[in-house]
Amino acid sequence: MQSNPLLGRIAWNTLIALLYLFLLAPIIVVFIISFDTRQYLAFPPESFSFGSYVKVFQNVKFISAFWRSLVIGAIVGFVAVSAGMLLSLSLVRYQFRGKAAVGFLILAPFLVPHIVLAVGIMLVIAPLGLLDSYPGIVLAHLGITIPYTVRTITMSLMAVDTRVEEAALVHGASPRMVFWRITLPLVRPGLIAGGVIAFLISFDEATISLFIVSVKASTLPTEIYHYLEYSTDPQIAALSVILILISVAVVMMVEKLIGLRKAL
Amino acid sequence: MSAAALPAAGASSANASRGVLLMLLLPGLVALVITFLLPLIWLFRASFASSTMGAFSGGDWTVQSYSAVLFDPFYWRVAWNTLVLGFNVAIFAVILSYPIALFLVRTESRFRGVLTALAVAPLLTSSVVRTYGWMVILGDRGVINSTLQSLSLTGGVIRLTNNSFGATVALIEILMPYAILAMLSGFGRLNPQLEEAAAMLGANRVKVFTRIILPLSAPGVLTAALLVFVLAISSFVTPRLMGGGRVFVLGTEVFNEATVTLNWPLAAALSVMLLILFSSIILLYQRALRALET
Numbered sequence: 001m002q003s004n005p006l007l008g009r010i011a012w013n014t015l016i017a018l019l020y021l022f023l024l025a026p027i028i029v030v031f032i033i034s035f036d037t038r039q040y041l042a043f044p045p046e047s048f049s050f051g052s053y054v055k056v057f058q059n060v061k062f063i064s065a066f067w068r069s070l071v072i073g074a075i076v077g078f079v080a081v082s083a084g085m086l087l088s089l090s091l092v093r094y095q096f097r098g099k100a101a102v103g104f105l106i107l108a109p110f111l112v113p114h115i116v117l118a119v120g121i122m123l124v125i126a127p128l129g130l131l132d133s134y135p136g137i138v139l140a141h142l143g144i145t146i147p148y149t150v151r152t153i154t155m156s157l158m159a160v161d162t163r164v165e166e167a168a169l170v171h172g173a174s175p176r177m178v179f180w181r182i183t184l185p186l187v188r189p190g191l192i193a194g195g196v197i198a199f200l201i202s203f204d205e206a207t208i209s210l211f212i213v214s215v216k217a218s219t220l221p222t223e224i225y226h227y228l229e230y231s232t233d234p235q236i237a238a239l240s241v242i243l244i245l246i247s248v249a250v251v252m253m254v255e256k257l258i259g260l261r262k263a264l
Numbered sequence: 265m266s267a268a269a270l271p272a273a274g275a276s277s278a279n280a281s282r283g284v285l286l287m288l289l290l291p292g293l294v295a296l297v298i299t300f301l302l303p304l305i306w307l308f309r310a311s312f313a314s315s316t317m318g319a320f321s322g323g324d325w326t327v328q329s330y331s332a333v334l335f336d337p338f339y340w341r342v343a344w345n346t347l348v349l350g351f352n353v354a355i356f357a358v359i360l361s362y363p364i365a366l367f368l369v370r371t372e373s374r375f376r377g378v379l380t381a382l383a384v385a386p387l388l389t390s391s392v393v394r395t396y397g398w399m400v401i402l403g404d405r406g407v408i409n410s411t412l413q414s415l416s417l418t419g420g421v422i423r424l425t426n427n428s429f430g431a432t433v434a435l436i437e438i439l440m441p442y443a444i445l446a447m448l449s450g451f452g453r454l455n456p457q458l459e460e461a462a463a464m465l466g467a468n469r470v471k472v473f474t475r476i477i478l479p480l481s482a483p484g485v486l487t488a489a490l491l492v493f494v495l496a497i498s499s500f501v502t503p504r505l506m507g508g509g510r511v512f513v514l515g516t517e518v519f520n521e522a523t524v525t526l527n528w529p530l531a532a533a534l535s536v537m538l539l540i541l542f543s544s545i546i547l548l549y550q551r552a553l554r555a556l557e558t
Contacts (some may be wrong), residue, residue: 020382023384026400086289086291105296113498115515116498116539116542119532120306123307123532143298144299150383201392210523224392228505232403255377
C-alpha cells in the first residue's frame, strides 16, 4: 500500500463507489423495474413503458391512500411544528424548574423502539374508539415527530439575536407584534424544515401505522405493505418511484434550509 | 398564546411570564404525555392483565403472559433469532459504513455536501419501499438470480429471500444511513494533522490506521453499532416481508399477537421484554463508552 499511493487511492475510491452502489441499490433497481410492463417481478425488464405508472394512477386503493397520507402528514406537520415552536421557545428563552425533565421527555421518544410505542398507543386509543381513524393516526405520529420539530426549531431559535426583539420592544411594538413580525420570520427555516421532516416521517411511517390503521384510515405505506404480502409486481415499483421523488424534494428542501445532517 | 414572544422582556413581571411559560409548555407536553408517556404506562399495565381477545380487562394483575412466554421454547428461539439478527446486522452495517464515513469526514471534494446527502438520504425514503427494492434484487427472479442464470453460473434458483439471509441483507442496507450519521458526528476527534505527524515520525499507513484512526474513531463506531443493533432487534416490516413469514423475531411476533391473534396482554408482555433488552444493551453501551474514553 505504501509503495504505490496511486494504486491505493484507486482501490480506496473503488471501494467507496461500491459501498455507495450497495447503499443505493434498492432505489436504483426499483427505478429500473418501474418501467417494466409484465405482471410479475422479473429482471431485467423486457421492454420499457409507463404502463405500471398508468396502473398506479388507475388503482383506486392506492390513490385514495395517497390522499389520506397527504392529509394526515400535513396535519401532523402543522401540529408538530406548532407544539414544537412553543416547546422550543420555553426551552431556549426560559429558565424554570423541571426544564431538564421536559428536555428529556422531548428526547425520550428517540430512545424507545417504534414497535413498542406502537403497541402502547394501540392500547391507549383502542378504548377511545380511535383505532383506524384520522385522529388516532395523527396522535400516533405526533409523539415521534415532535422531537424532530423541537430540534430544528431550537437550532433556528438559538441563532436569533435577542437584541433585535428587544429593539422592537423598546420602539413600542407589543410582545404579540414582536412574535409575529420578528421572531417567527427569523425562525422560519427551522419551522419549515421541521414541518417537512414531520410530514415525511408521517408520510413514510409504516411500523406504528400498521398497528393503528386497517381500512378506513389506511396510509400509503400500510397499503403497500399489505399488497407486498401477496404480490410484488412492477406496479409497486412505479408507486415507490413516486414516493422516492417526494422524499427527494423534501430532502433538497431541508438541505437548502438548514442542512440535512443537522436536521436528522 | 399570542403573548408568546415575551423574550423575558422585563424580568419584573415574574408571574405573567410564568403564565406564558405554562401556555408554551402545555400543548406540547400534553401531546407527548398522550402519545408517549401514557402508552408506555398502559403497555406495562396491559402486560400484567389476563388475556382477552383484542382488549385487556382492568382490575386483575397476573403474570400469565410472562409465564406463557418464558415457559414456551418457541419464544426462546424467537429471542435468540432476534439477537442473532441484531448482531449480524450491526456488525456488517458498521463494517460497510465505516469507509463511507471516513471518506466523508476527510474528503476535500466539492461534491462533499451532495455525497453526504446521498449517504443519509435513504433514511427519508420509506423502509417499505427499500424493502421492496431488496425483494427485487434478491427475489427468485430478481437481479442476482437472473444475472447468475444468464451467465449460466447456477442451474437452479438460489433462495435469497423468504429466509433470514434476505432479511439480514436488507436490514443492513436500510440501517446503514443511521450508522453513517452516528459515525459522522462521532468522528470529531479525527485530525489529519495527527496522522501527518505520525507519518512523518515514520509510522506506515497500517500503523497510522491501527494506532491513530481506529482508536480515535472507536466511540463513533460503538455508537453506530448500538444504534443499528437496537433498530434491528425492534424491526418488523423488513423481517416480515423479506422473511415471507418464515423469519420469527420479536418484532414479527409482537405484530402477530397484536393484530392477528389479538392477544394484547401477550403483545404487551413481549414489548416490555423487548424494551428491557433494549435498555440493558444501552446500559452496556454506556459502560463500554466510558471504558473507551478513560
